Amino acid sequence: MKILNNSFTVSTNKRNELVDITDKVKKVIAESGISEGNVIVYCPHTTAAITINENADPDVVHDILLTLADLIPQNKSGYQHSEGNSDAHVKSSILGCSQTVLIDNGQMQLGTWQGIYFCEFDGPRRRTVLVQITGQ
Amino acid sequence: MKILNNSFTVSTNKRNELVDITDKVKKVIAESGISEGNVIVYCPHTTAAITINENADPDVVHDILLTLADLIPQNKSGYQHSEGNSDAHVKSSILGCSQTVLIDNGQMQLGTWQGIYFCEFDGPRRRTVLVQITGQ
Amino acid sequence: MKILNNSFTVSTNKRNELVDITDKVKKVIAESGISEGNVIVYCPHTTAAITINENADPDVVHDILLTLADLIPQNKSGYQHSEGNSDAHVKSSILGCSQTVLIDNGQMQLGTWQGIYFCEFDGPRRRTVLVQITGQ
Numbered sequence: 001m002k003i004l005n006n007s008f009t010v011s012t013n014k015r016n017e018l019v020d021i022t023d024k025v026k027k028v029i030a031e032s033g034i035s036e037g038n039v040i041v042y043c044p045h046t047t048a049a050i051t052i053n054e055n056a057d058p059d060v061v062h063d064i065l066l067t068l069a070d071l072i073p074q075n076k077s078g079y080q081h082s083e084g085n086s087d088a089h090v091k092s093s094i095l096g097c098s099q100t101v102l103i104d105n106g107q108m109q110l111g112t113w114q115g116i117y118f119c120e121f122d123g124p125r126r127r128t129v130l131v132q133i134t135g136q
Numbered sequence: 137m138k139i140l141n142n143s144f145t146v147s148t149n150k151r152n153e154l155v156d157i158t159d160k161v162k163k164v165i166a167e168s169g170i171s172e173g174n175v176i177v178y179c180p181h182t183t184a185a186i187t188i189n190e191n192a193d194p195d196v197v198h199d200i201l202l203t204l205a206d207l208i209p210q211n212k213s214g215y216q217h218s219e220g221n222s223d224a225h226v227k228s229s230i231l232g233c234s235q236t237v238l239i240d241n242g243q244m245q246l247g248t249w250q251g252i253y254f255c256e257f258d259g260p261r262r263r264t265v266l267v268q269i270t271g272q
Numbered sequence: 273m274k275i276l277n278n279s280f281t282v283s284t285n286k287r288n289e290l291v292d293i294t295d296k297v298k299k300v301i302a303e304s305g306i307s308e309g310n311v312i313v314y315c316p317h318t319t320a321a322i323t324i325n326e327n328a329d330p331d332v333v334h335d336i337l338l339t340l341a342d343l344i345p346q347n348k349s350g351y352q353h354s355e356g357n358s359d360a361h362v363k364s365s366i367l368g369c370s371q372t373v374l375i376d377n378g379q380m381q382l383g384t385w386q387g388i389y390f391c392e393f394d395g396p397r398r399r400t401v402l403v404q405i406t407g408q
Contacts, residue, residue, distance in 0.1 A: 001137045001273045003308050003407055005376050036139050038176065038268060040310065042374055044383030046326040051229040054182040063215045063222035064229055067208055072339055079335045086335035093323040093336055097386070098372055100234055102178055102268045104141050109266055111180030114233070130381055132310060132374045134270070134406070135139055137273045172275050174312065174404060187365040190318040199351045199358035200365055203344055236370055238314055238404045240277050245402055247316030250369070270406070271275055 004032045006131045012123035016069065018051070018061045021129060022115040025101075026108065028131045035106040037135015042098040044130060047088035047122035049095035055115025068094075088121035095119055103135060140168045142267045148259035152205065154187070154197045157265060158251040161237075162244065164267045171242040173271015178234040180266060183224035183258035185231035191251025204230075224257035231255055239271060276304045278403045284395035288341065290323070290333045293401060294387040297373075298380065300403045307378040309407015314370040316402060319360035319394035321367035327387025340366075360393035367391055375407060 006028045010019050025041055043050045054060040072087045072094075079086040099116060102109040110116075118129060142164045146155050161177055179186045190196040208223045208230075215222040235252060238245040246252075254265060278300045282291050297313055315322045326332040344359045344366075351358040371388060374381040382388075390401060 001139075003273075003310075005308075005374060005381075036141075038139075038270075040372055040374065042372075042381070044381065044386060046324075046332070046383065046385045052182075052233050053225055053229050057217055057219075059216035059218070060182070060222065060225050063217050064226050066214050067212070067222070067226045070212075071207060071343060076339070076342075078338050080331035081329055081335050082331070083329075086332065086339070089325055089332050090336050090339045093325050093367055095229055096232055096368055096371075097324050099232075100176055100178075100236065100372065102141060102176065102266055109141075109178070109180065111182065111264075113182045114180060128383075130374055134310075137275075172277075174275075174406075188318075188369050189361055189365050193353055193355075195352035195354070196318070196358065196361050199353050200362050202350050203348070203358070203362045206348075207343060231365055232368055235368075236312055236314075236372065238277060238312065238402055245277075245314070245316065247318065249318045250316060 001136050004133045008129055010118045010127045010129055012120035012125055015123050016065050017120045017123055018117040020055050020115050021118045025116055032133045034133050034135040037103050038100055039103060040098055040100050040132045041116055042130040045127055046092055047085050049092045049097055049119040050099045051095045051117050051119055052099050052114050054113045056113050085122045091121045137272050140269045144265055146254045146263045146265060148256035148261055151259050152201050153256040153259055154253040156191050156251050157254045161252055168269045170269050170271040173239050174236055176234055176236050176268045177252055178266040181263055182228055183221050185228045185233055185255040186235045187231045187253050187255055188235050188250050190249045192249050221258045227257045273408050276405045280401055282390045282399045282401060284392035284397055287395050288337050289392045289395055290389040292327050292387050293390045297388055304405045306405050306407040309375050310372055312370055312372050312404045313388055314402040317399055318364055319357050321364045321369055321391040322371045323367045323389050323391055324371050324386050326385045328385050357394045363393045
C-alpha cells in the first residue's frame, strides 16, 4: 500500500467560479500507478472549496453559484472582517475544502454526471490543489 | 492493510427524503472482516448526498429537510438548468457526496445519536451507494 | 502502513462557538510518529461539526457564525423537534462532521491561513473529538 502526494495549480478568472479539475485529477492518478484505493482532493485556501457536481450542463454550475450568492451576500450588515470577503469564507466552510473519490481498476468511481470542481469565491487568483492517492 | 470496495442500492419514495443506511453500512463492514480502519460512504449521484445526523427522533430529519427547502426552493427566479432540479444539485453540494466514519474493534465509531443517511433530493428513484473500507 | 486512533475533549462556553483545535490535532500527529499520510478529525455529536477556515483574524469566525445564524434561526415556524436545537442539527449537516487533512514530512498540509475548528452549535458542553491517523 502506497501514499503519494502531488499538487497542481488552477488559475481562476472571476470572483466566483467553478473550475472543472476532473481531468487534472485523473492525470495525477494515471501517473501514480495506483489502481485500487482513493484520492483526496484538498484545497489549502480559506476562500475557496472543492465540490463534486454535474459537469454535463454548465447551467447547473450557474444555478449553484446563483443560489450561494443569494444566500450569502458579499456585503451584509454585521460582517466584521475587513477584507470584504466574508462571504467567500462562509461558502468555503459550507462546501468544504476537500473531497474524497474512490479508485477501482485504475479509474475514479465518479457517477455518470459527476465532475470535481475547484470552487473560487474570491478570485481571480492563482490557486493550489493538493492531491493524495492511497492504495495499491 | 486491505482496501475493499462494495455497494448497495437504495430505493427512495419521495422527492426529498433522508433514508437511514446505517445498518446497510454495518453489514458491509461485518462482511469485510476489517476491524481497524475507516469506511467511506460515497454517493455517485449529483442530486443526492450523504450526511450523518440524529437517527433517534425522526423530527430532526423533518426539520433538516424543512430548512433546506426554505433556503433552496425548487423554483427560483434566475435558475437556468432546464430539468427543474437545480435545488437538488445545490443541496447535494452543500451536504456533500460522501462521509467517512472510523472503525475501531470492528465497530463504526458513530456517536450515540449518529446515523448515516442517504439524502434524496430528486426522487423517487433507485440509487446506488458505494462503500470503501480501508484497514486491517 | 499504520492506522492509529486517538481522541481529545473540548469544553465549549457558548451556544454557538468555533474552537480552534489545530494544536490539539498537531500534538496527536507528533505523538503518532507518522510522517506521511493523512488525519481524519471526526465529531461524534449531531449538534456540532468540524470545519477548516481562517484562524488569523477572529472576525472571520464571527462572520461565519453570524451568517449561519441568519440562515438557520434557532426558532423557526414548522420545526417539529422538541428540544429547541433543530438549528444545531441543520448546521451540523451543512458543515459536516469530519475533515481530512494531508500529512507530509510529519506536518499537516494546512494552507497558510487554515486552522481546524470544532464547531459548537448547542453549547456550552463538554465534547469529544476523534482523530485517526493513517500512514507510515
